[in-house]
Amino acid sequence: MANLPDRWRSGRFASPFREFSRYQDRMDRLMNELMGFREEGSPTEFDFSPSCEFSEEEKNYLLKVDLPGVKKENVKVEVDGDRLTIRAERKEEKLDESKEAKKRHLSEISYGSYVRSFTLPQPIDEKKVDAKFEDGVLLVNIPKGEASKAKQISVH
Structure with missing residues (x-):
């Protein structure tokens, strides 16, 4: 009897990792909606869910988002x-309807819109935020700002 990994490799079963990824996407969407990350008027479900990485350095935060197949003009940072x-x-490529056009037999690529908001842990310097898009990866450098200091208010 073949063991379970051999069955997955043979194609008789879906990859367990693909299934985990689908469950993770669903949980991300649910948590985004529950935590209020979805804005008014936006779709209730996101069509695709890119991977991201958020890290902190001494003077700045760095956000990296994988956006393969997305054109630079279709990316907005606010x-x-x-x-x-x-x-x-x-955006999905439109297939040519002519007889000699290629036929799509399988597509596991997700198309559509993506919106994700991050609440930053401390004030930032909004004027110095820098975003670059290279090779399908969005890199956002977010300089930390000065924390507001307590101010004494005189009572009249």
Whole structure:
């Protein structure tokens, strides 16, 4: 009897890793909706869910988002106070309807819009936020700002 990994490799069963990824996407969408990351008027479900990495250095934060197949003009970065929002759209290629056109037999690529917001842990310098898009990867450098200091208010 073949063991389970051999069955997955033979194609008789779906890859367990693909299934885990699908469950992770569903959980991300649910948590985004429950935590209020979805904005008014946006779709209730995101069509694709890119991977991202958020890290911190001494003087800045760095956000890296994988957006393969997304064109630079379809990526928007917005900063509002302590909230950073990424919007992207991956558009599906239209197939030619002629007889000699290629036929799509399988597609596991997700198309559609993506919106994700991050609440930053401390104030940032909004004027110095820098976003670069290279080779399908969005890199956002977010300089830390000065924390507001307590101010004594005189009572009249």
